[in-house]
Amino acid sequence: MSFSTLSFEVKDHVATLTLNRPKAANAINLDLAKDLMHASIECDSPEIRAVVITGAGGVFSVGGDLKSFAEQGTSIGNYIKEVTTYLNAAVSRFARMDAPVIAAVNGVAAGGGMSLAIACDFVIASDSSRFTMAYTKAGLTPDISASYYLPRIVGWKRALELTLTNRVLSAVEAHEMGIVTRVVPDSELLSQTDELASQLTNGAKTAIGAAKRLLHSGWNQTLETQMENESQTIAKMAQTREGIEGITAFLEKRTPNFKG
Incomplete structure (x- = not known):
């Protein structure tokens, strides 16, 4: 599938989505929102074992394209509803798919750009971000x-505080708050992101996805309900090819082969 506002590349089971509106600092308009949704569908595939989202032109994303918003005149409300409908679908699919999602944040992540980053499973930030x-x-x-x-x-x-004051956080401050998983030198952002993605592709994809969903659901469940969800899920995972391979590899003191 072709995209007009982002580049989509798959290599070694890793899908890399690069927001590609550098002249607009990768601001999110309707076209980019649609592309993100369609890209999320492409990523939810047996062949994709990890996803990386980053930005072109030294910026992750400044958020919503306010210029495109203003151009809608009295239709601005409907336009924003359409934009966010596509974005919501993308974020929801990224959260629920088995493949882990990594945001590689270069430069500024503001507004919707910050929202997209923190919705990812991992956030690797360059030290100047x-x-x-x-x-x-x-x-x-x-x-x-x-x-x-x-x-x-x-x-x-x-x-x-962050929402009402719009305080700008350095990468280190964001890391201290738990927003960022890891801070790396600017020159190492892509290499360290690739290293993490490669590590994740060797993991148990089905179990990773199930673990993601357990952690998400845990916010809204009682202790007993969540423990039952855990019990049901781990029992199911133990019967999968990945579970059998993982247990066998542990007992045989070897590295498991989850790719099959």
Whole structure:
């Protein structure tokens, strides 16, 4: 499938999505929202074992394309609803697919760019990158999962502060808050992201996906319900090819082969 606002490359079972509107600092308009949704569908494939999302031109994304918003005139509300519908579908699929998703954040991740980054399973940030919610600065409110993920990552009070003051966080500050998984030198962003992606492709994809879904569902369940979900899931995983291989490899003191 061809995309007009992002590049999509698959190599060694890793899909790399590069937001590609560098002249607009990878701002998210309707076309990019559609491309992200269709790319998420392409990534939800047996052949894809890890996903990387990054930005072209030294910027991850400055968030929503406010210029395209303003051009809609009185139809701005409907336009934003359409944009966020596609983005929501993409974020939902990334969260629920088996393949782990890595955000490789270069430069600025603001507004919807920050929201997209924190919705990923891992966030690898270059040491010069910056994070800011930015929404209320433009008279807007968080979207595409920020109000779900941010309080869970940093706590309610800190999420409120970041959202209402739009404080700009350095990569190190974002790491200290738990927003970022790892901070790396600018020159090593792609190599370290590739290294993590390669490591993940050798993992038990089905178990990784099931573990992701367990962690997501745990926020909304009682202790007993979640423990039952865990019991059902681990019992199911133990009967899969991956589970049998993992247990056998452990007993035989060898590295498991989850790729088959």
